[in-house]
Amino acid sequence: MDGGLRQGAIGWLLLASLGVSYVIAGDYSAWNFGMQHGGWGGLALAVVFGAAMYFALLASLAELATIIPEAGGGSAFAERAFGPVAACITGGCIFIEYCAAAAVVAVFVGAYTRPLLGIGGAPVIVGVFLLFVAIHAAGVGEAMRVLLGMALIALLGLIVFVASTAPSFHVAHLTDIAPLGLARSRWLPHGWLGVWAALPFGTAFFLAVEGVAMAAEETRDPQRNLPRGMFAALAVLTLFAIAIVLAGPGAAGARALQYADDPIVAGLQVAGVAPWVVRFVNVCGLAGLLACLFSAIYGYSRLAFALARAGYLPAALARTNRRRVPLNAIIAPGVLACTLALTGAADQIFVMMVSAGTLSYLLMLPAHWIMRRREPGLPRPYRTPGGTWTVRFAWGAAALSFVACFVANPLWSAVTLALLGLFLAGYALRRRRQLQPRG
Numbered sequence: 338m339d340g341g342l343r344q345g346a347i348g349w350l351l352l353a354s355l356g357v358s359y360v361i362a363g364d365y366s367a368w369n370f371g372m373q374h375g376g377w378g379g380l381a382l383a384v385v386f387g388a389a390m391y392f393a394l395l396a397s398l399a400e401l402a403t404i405i406p407e408a409g410g411g412s413a414f415a416e417r418a419f420g421p422v423a424a425c426i427t428g429g430c431i432f433i434e435y436c437a438a439a440a441v442v443a444v445f446v447g448a449y450t451r452p453l454l455g456i457g458g459a460p461v462i463v464g465v466f467l468l469f470v471a472i473h474a475a476g477v478g479e480a481m482r483v484l485l486g487m488a489l490i491a492l493l494g495l496i497v498f499v500a501s502t503a504p505s506f507h508v509a510h511l512t513d514i515a516p517l518g519l520a521r522s523r524w525l526p527h528g529w530l531g532v533w534a535a536l537p538f539g540t541a542f543f544l545a546v547e548g549v550a551m552a553a554e555e556t557r558d559p560q561r562n563l564p565r566g567m568f569a570a571l572a573v574l575t576l577f578a579i580a581i582v583l584a585g586p587g588a589a590g591a592r593a594l595q596y597a598d599d600p601i602v603a604g605l606q607v608a609g610v611a612p613w614v615v616r617f618v619n620v621c622g623l624a625g626l627l628a629c630l631f632s633a634i635y636g637y638s639r640l641a642f643a644l645a646r647a648g649y650l651p652a653a654l655a656r657t658n659r660r661r662v663p664l665n666a667i668i669a670p671g672v673l674a675c676t677l678a679l680t681g682a683a684d685q686i687f688v689m690m691v692s693a694g695t696l697s698y699l700l701m702l703p704a705h706w707i708m709r710r711r712e713p714g715l716p717r718p719y720r721t722p723g724g725t726w727t728v729r730f731a732w733g734a735a736a737l738s739f740v741a742c743f744v745a746n747p748l749w750s751a752v753t754l755a756l757l758g759l760f761l762a763g764y765a766l767r768r769r770r771q772l773q774p775r776g
Contacts (some may be wrong), residue, residue: 342737350564353573354485355632356549358592359438361491362576362629363541364581364624366445370684372595372747376593377511377586379525380533384582386734391543393723393731394698395571397705398722399564404708406563411701412644415441416712417703419577419650422761428644429760430697435637435751436670437464437690440543440677442630444686448598449623453616459679465627466675473667475532475660478666487628491576494621497614498601499580502588505608510590536741542578546570548636560718598683618648634667637674641666641730649764650675685749692742692753698735702728 375518395706401414412428443462453458467489512523521528547716549567586594597603601622607613642663654666677686706725708715719725742750 349483349562349569352549352562354488354544355635356566357492357573357633357696358484358625358628359545359548359636360383360543361388361488361572361625362442362445363544364495364574364577365491366448366541366598367441367683367687368538368541368578368582369585369594369597369600371517371535371541372514372591373587373635374527374538375533375535376524376526377582377591378522379527379532379535379581380539383535383537384542384578385539386508386536386749387539387543387738388574388578390731390734391540391546392422393570393727394702395567395732396721396723397702397728397731398547398550399567399719400717401609401701401705401708402563403560403719404715404717405676411547411697412640412647412649414460414701414704415613415648418707421647423700424645424647424756425649425761425764426649427638427697428649429473429695429757430646432640432670432760433693434545434635434690434697435548435640436674437629437632437677437686437693439633439671439674441683441686441690442626442633443675443678444681444683445598446623446626446630448683449626452602453600453619454625457635459599460679461577465630465674466678466705467672469627470667472631473634473638474658474662484628484631487624487631490621491625491628492573493579494601494618497575497621498605500617501610501614501618502584502604502608505588506584507587510588511586513590514595521699523623530742530744533737534745536738537688537745540691540694540738541687542574542581543571543634544691546574546637547694547698548632553650556688561676565699574664616758623691633674634671636668638663638667638672641670648767651767682749685746686744688746689753692739692750695742696753696757699732699739702732702735708745 368380368384371383371723375383398411405413405417411426415427416424433550442463446465447457447461450461503619514523514526515522516526518528523625525531527534546567549570583598584605589604593607594600594604599622600618602615605618624644641650641654643658645652654663654669656663656665657665680686705721705728709725
């Protein structure tokens, strides 16, 4: 069955919960890898930079999403401004970002289940993908309300984490990574180059929140609810980012957490918190990771549906079942994400996710000022604060973050570009077949 998605199913509160759940896994994992590259000071600067970039990004995308409320999100914006090739590249970037997000979160789910259940790795990764694909196949209207509950449980776990580690906080713990050179301080043990390399990991608290725009087609009153949902999610995420970056390393030490796949649980253990508190936060963290995985699957499935409907992916991905669920667009990318997760390369997959995401920003943001110039009379129920200056700041910050991915991990950043090349080649081949005369 071909058709559209369910209209008007999501209000602003569910949008905000969707935005938080897209990102909540980053509060429980990945952010601490930034201390490997820049120490605590480098990570802290990266988080401030990331918060500013995502405020400008959401302010820019809110205007575009209320003008073009489509499931394609950034690819739809790029197509309106620049045409099909730009839309294909942008859509490919976002598609890679969300598949990588699902993969890296699945790896972290395995890390958080091992202390609780004594099992992790491949069985857990395959199991959670099968479970969540089945849930999505049944339809997301009711499941998204469960998602709100899971996100709230994850936030409760973070509150308990901050409260439990506060008594053990010491400023000296933040700077316990020894400098590599005489000219470097304990605040920036790897120098300013380390700060740059830490930028991708500073986005862990915010990366993928822009995916709220992809729910525009299923949002009730998108002109009003999209901006409200976006900025509510960002406000919550920023508050918790500040608390976690201070509480975790401040209690356990930056050195103890920089390599942990489960930094929240590891931080509690090093700080000597009661075992039952550790288990409680571990369960909450698992709920947050599962919520994030749910959201990532939602994101890539809606994007794949929209790209297939527009001709950028095989048409089979645009088919919906009797429940109006794009089943093929859930399953096919899920196989790709699960395969990627089975490599277990969490920090490398995360860099791939960031490089794909920031490249998509570089492609979709110019649509804002192009449309302002070409279509000044177009109704704009929401206008970006600061106008094109805000958009230009977001673009410049995204460019710095994209380059920083190559500083942090040049190999996996290059893999991102290679996958994007395959995505574009597939589109070109399908386009060529469509244009060939039949006879």
